[in-house]
Amino acid sequence: MRSSEQDNQLPQALRALWGQTDPGRRGPKPGMSVRSIAAAAVEIADKHGLEAASMAAVAKQLGFTTMSLYRYFDSKSDLQAVMIDEAAGPAPTPNRRRSWRGQLEDWARADARHLAAHPWVLDVRLGSPPTGPNLLGWMDIGFQILHRSGLAPQEAASSLLVVDGYVRNHVLLGLQYASAASGVWVAQLRSVLDPDELPAVSAMLESGAFDDDDGAEFPGDEFEFGLALLLDGIEQLANRRAK
Template sequence: MDEVELPRVLEQLWGVEGRSRPGPKPAFHISDIARAAVRLADAGGLGAVSMSKVAAELGFTTMSLYRYIDAKDDLYVVMVEHAFGVPPELDPEQDWRARITTWAEAFRDGLRAHPWVLQIPVYEPPLSPNQLTWLESALHAFDGTPLPPQDRLSAMLLVNIYVRGTTQLTANMATDPDEAREADRQYVERLAHLATPDRFPGIAAAFGQLPPDDTDEFRFGLNTVLDGIQAGIDRIR
């Protein structure tokens, strides 16, 4: 079998021997770059991250950073790898729904902690160590079901898309609970004034009170997704 050539950023993340580069011995590890970039993104969003700013955060020149990172897209790879870390331990004694729910909530919490992740373009499936570990964990959540491997992957992607989508909807809203609650109250008040029952009866009925806790909203949607997966499992059985 021919040897597979990996991008340099993956060689470093996987700790495999890669192409040697001329120059002095590396002064820091790629994980140091990841931590610096994540600090910048957590403080100021993805727009606050640049090769020059990361280099300055580390106390090095921009050119020296290119000895580790070939391009900004590679910087994004190491940022996501560091930000998410490893997935939660899934209890093998629980059923598949409980396991994938644990996984989905941990994924949501990771996105909430680092909302800039949602702004990073996704051009290809994950290949970094932690990201593949997250993928493997989600697939194992379906152990004990009759779903074949490809269907497990499709089910995982469905949950992934749901989590990313719901988190994206709230990513730009106030993060302070009191501010978020006040924004909800103000929205419902204005909506009640504009969407009168005689003209918009469906909206008036749905928004007749403050929205429930967002955790309840997340669980409702997730359970609906899982109900669909369960229906697929039942058809196989």
């Protein structure tokens, strides 16, 4: 029981991230910090996946006991919320020379690179929208860019979510389809698929559209294809608004 008044507060760990530290400091100084713990957890997740970042593993990495972490985080899911913010890092600054569309493309590519570097981020299921400084920083930059496109606030918000959603999904699917197991997947399907029942998928399989093209840089052509699709749509809307 921390604050019995109104429990609509942010979790303690998140408040710490925003520098909100209640001054009543009596006992010993903390030996760790919310950020340092999250950083250790990120390191583990980067190396061995989200599952490996258990409370015990993180604590061990820092040389403390498992339970010590609970002085900083109410629960593991709070830790993960901060991990995500930590992994995101500060938002990229847009290149002022470029058009809003170009800037939004850059934003999306940076987002994609970040997710590709920390794929486990996609495994974390948050119960609420982001509340960490870094993630809100990304959001802020995105809104700034779209603001200049002339879209109404509502539309800008929706558009950014669409772009972010696209990026997340693309990276996720990329991990699923383009992995080394992709050839395996195609083979598995072939062994089981009835071309009469699922003609379109079968045809797609034969067309080679699903075949491995690894060795491609990231973000690659597929990514740009979909992104352009989206931005076409947004631009069209913005032009309509401008008239």
